[in-house]
Amino acid sequence: MSRPTFKFTFWKLIFLFLMAAGLYATFVRFTQGLGASTNLSDQFPWGIWVSFDVLCGVMLAAGGFTLTAAVHILNIKRLHSIIRPTILTAFLGYILVSAALMFDLGKPYNIWHPLIMRNPHSVMFEVAYCVMLYTTVLALEFSPIVLERFNMQKPLKVVRTILIPLVIFGVILSTLHQSSLGTLYLIVPEKLHPFWYSPLLPLFFFLSAIAVGLAMTIFESSLSSKHFGLQLELPVLQELGRVLVVVLGVYAILRFEDLANRGVLRLTLRPGYEMYLFWLEISLAIILPLALLLQPRVRSSANGLYFAAVLVVLGFITNRMNVSITGFESSTGVRYFPKWTELAVTGMIISAGFALFGLAVKYLPIFPKEALPQEQPAEADAAALLEREPVLENVGD
Amino acid sequence: MSKALLYDSTVCIGCKQCEQACASQNDLAYDDTIAAEETQSAHKLTVVMTRGDKFMRRLCMNCNDPSCASVCPVGALKKTALGPVTYDSSKCMGCRYCMVACPFSVPKYEWGKLVPKVQKCTMCPDRVAQGKPTACAEICPTGATKFGERDELIAEAQQRIRDNPGKYVDHIYGLQEVGGTSVFLLSAVPFETFGYRTNLSKDPMPMLTYRVLSHIPDFVPLGGMVLGGIWWITHRREEVALAEGPKPAADKKNGRKE
Numbered sequence: 001m002s003r004p005t006f007k008f009t010f011w012k013l014i015f016l017f018l019m020a021a022g023l024y025a026t027f028v029r030f031t032q033g034l035g036a037s038t039n040l041s042d043q044f045p046w047g048i049w050v051s052f053d054v055l056c057g058v059m060l061a062a063g064g065f066t067l068t069a070a071v072h073i074l075n076i077k078r079l080h081s082i083i084r085p086t087i088l089t090a091f092l093g094y095i096l097v098s099a100a101l102m103f104d105l106g107k108p109y110n111i112w113h114p115l116i117m118r119n120p121h122s123v124m125f126e127v128a129y130c131v132m133l134y135t136t137v138l139a140l141e142f143s144p145i146v147l148e149r150f151n152m153q154k155p156l157k158v159v160r161t162i163l164i165p166l167v168i169f170g171v172i173l174s175t176l177h178q179s180s181l182g183t184l185y186l187i188v189p190e191k192l193h194p195f196w197y198s199p200l201l202p203l204f205f206f207l208s209a210i211a212v213g214l215a216m217t218i219f220e221s222s223l224s225s226k227h228f229g230l231q232l233e234l235p236v237l238q239e240l241g242r243v244l245v246v247v248l249g250v251y252a253i254l255r256f257e258d259l260a261n262r263g264v265l266r267l268t269l270r271p272g273y274e275m276y277l278f279w280l281e282i283s284l285a286i287i288l289p290l291a292l293l294l295q296p297r298v299r300s301s302a303n304g305l306y307f308a309a310v311l312v313v314l315g316f317i318t319n320r321m322n323v324s325i326t327g328f329e330s331s332t333g334v335r336y337f338p339k340w341t342e343l344a345v346t347g348m349i350i351s352a353g354f355a356l357f358g359l360a361v362k363y364l365p366i367f368p369k370e371a372l373p374q375e376q377p378a379e380a381d382a383a384a385l386l387e388r389e390p391v392l393e394n395v396g397d
Numbered sequence: 398m399s400k401a402l403l404y405d406s407t408v409c410i411g412c413k414q415c416e417q418a419c420a421s422q423n424d425l426a427y428d429d430t431i432a433a434e435e436t437q438s439a440h441k442l443t444v445v446m447t448r449g450d451k452f453m454r455r456l457c458m459n460c461n462d463p464s465c466a467s468v469c470p471v472g473a474l475k476k477t478a479l480g481p482v483t484y485d486s487s488k489c490m491g492c493r494y495c496m497v498a499c500p501f502s503v504p505k506y507e508w509g510k511l512v513p514k515v516q517k518c519t520m521c522p523d524r525v526a527q528g529k530p531t532a533c534a535e536i537c538p539t540g541a542t543k544f545g546e547r548d549e550l551i552a553e554a555q556q557r558i559r560d561n562p563g564k565y566v567d568h569i570y571g572l573q574e575v576g577g578t579s580v581f582l583l584s585a586v587p588f589e590t591f592g593y594r595t596n597l598s599k600d601p602m603p604m605l606t607y608r609v610l611s612h613i614p615d616f617v618p619l620g621g622m623v624l625g626g627i628w629w630i631t632h633r634r635e636e637v638a639l640a641e642g643p644k645p646a647a648d649k650k651n652g653r654k655e
Binding site: 180 | 437438439464467468469470471472473488489490491492493494496497498500502505506508509510511512513594596597598602603605606607609610613616617620621624625627628631632634635
């Protein structure tokens with residue numbers, strides 16, 4: 001591994017640019033309000049900060065509960081080597097979702113209100129509680145990594161004792177709020193386009209969260225191996241790839257059965273704005289990844305798995321955008337496109353996520369020692385972290 | 398006991414005095430520019446729309462089982478026994494789910510403010526509590542907007558349709574929509590002319606989400622039990638294998654099938 005000093009400066013510049021733009025947008029948001037900093041309106045009260053930063057953010061962090069359940073509950077030991085980076089991804093994901101909420105809420109300083117002002121009939125109330133509790137669970141699941149680093153044996157022992165109940169609690173909380181993000185939209189049958197409104201939305205959101213959780217784990221392991229010079233856990237990723245095929249298959253069957261049962265399957269062939277977006281989503285999330293992963297040659301290659309995982313992630317990001325933005329456009333009669341400030345904040349949050357991931361890998365025992373490269377060039381690590389920015393950008397769109 | 402409003406658009410002369418009374422009741426500015434606006438907004442809670450020689454009001458329907466109150470995570474929106482659906486801005490955290498959820502797209506937001514509120518007609522809860530009619534009903538010079546007991550107003554609306562065949566569309570808007578509301582509309586032209594949705598369910602919308610939410614108290618202990626059970630079985634296998642001898646070590650390396 002050579003020292004790519006030039007690259008380091010180049011990506012550092014891009015990173016700094018994104019952070020600067022994001023900070024300026026933050027300034028605009030908190031000094032001039034939502035009206036000046038977003039393209040939101042009375043017709044379109046939820047925009048990209050809800051769709052991408054919250055809905056997609058929570059979905060992209062779903063690897064945490066999927067993998068902890070596989071390793072600790074199902075006792076699949078061979079997945080153990082990738083559990084730490086996955087928990088790190090999930091923990092960072094939830095922290096960033098909470099950060100994004102502070103931008104989107106009209107009165108962010110009231111974010112604690114659901115703690116004492118309860119409305120158990122509200123899906124939002126349930127999501128708020130689950131996200132809050134699950135972030136705490138993730139912090140505890142992540143804590144052994146920090147405690148190990150500083151060799152704090154006593155608290156480490158405590159966390160290890162309660163680990164299994166903690167994992168079970170985390171899986172339950174995740175099941176609840178991943179599906180509840182879909183339940184949020186059950187109350188708008190007359191507003192959301194029939195391609196996306198379905199009584200099965202909670203189930204779809206839950207299943208796709210599992211698929212994306214697996215895909216993100218493949219994606220993030222592949223990237224880490226490239227950029228931190230780690231040994232790739234190919235057999236593990238192949239296994240995840242096989243599970244991904246099954247989850248996508250089940251999802252695809254339910255999705256199309258549901259469309260057929262509600263009598264909208266024929267509509268999906270009528271050319272129009274929604275039709276193109278629907279097929280874009282279905283191609284990226286289901287058709288292409290399944291076509292790839294069903295071929296043993298692709299499924300066993302690192303690049304094939306990586307490419308299929310990226311498709312799944314992009315496909316379900318498209319799905320969340322369709323459910324929360326484009327699916328509303330025909331009923332409201334308004335087209336929404338985010339303002340630059342909205343994009344800048346989202347860009348900043350994603351960059352922060354990648355930067356924090358890089359820092360955590362550098363300073364904490366995230367990857368098993370044997371996987372780390374022989375010589376540990378600190379600069380290369382930092383470079384690697386910054387090199388990841390453009391990839392993020394693509395995901396962000 | 399429960400109060401309501403009946404708006405008969407065939408009696409309305411489009412004078413917009415209700416708009417003005419509403420603005421002053423809610424401490425909002427009102428001038429000719431605002432009077433000309435045909436859409437509800439954070440500064441205009443009720444609107445008299447004009448299509449040719451026909452008029453139609455728009456205001457919060459104050460539903461019997463309101464979506465907005467059901468979705469609000471902090472209970473800032475509430476249906477009161479008297480009929481009004483009220484809003485407490487000090488509780489609100491600004492998630493705007495009420496705006497997304499409302500089947501009539503009534504709640505509006507103060508986008509330009511740093512400390513924004515949701516704005517909607519709340520059916521003058523203070524006046525109603527004192528036994529007074531809403532500001533819009535009190536000012537109405539023709540009686541197009543009438544305040545009264547909900548049951549009596551329904552009977553009256555039905556009577557008007559019966560007594561004047563052909564005058565009205567045979568539909569009391571708000572009687573059955575989303576399980577019934579506290580505002581009833583009568584019209585000579587189809588309600589769609591004024592952008593009212595007529596395909597709304599007759600059942601209250603909050604049931605759609607509550608049907609799912611109500612399973613959570615069962616799901617948590619059951620899920621915990623099942624997951625705990627799986628953990629018990631998978632780890633018991635391992636313990637047994639360990640106790641039985643050295644074979645499992647090799648097994649484990651190869652990756653045991655679960």
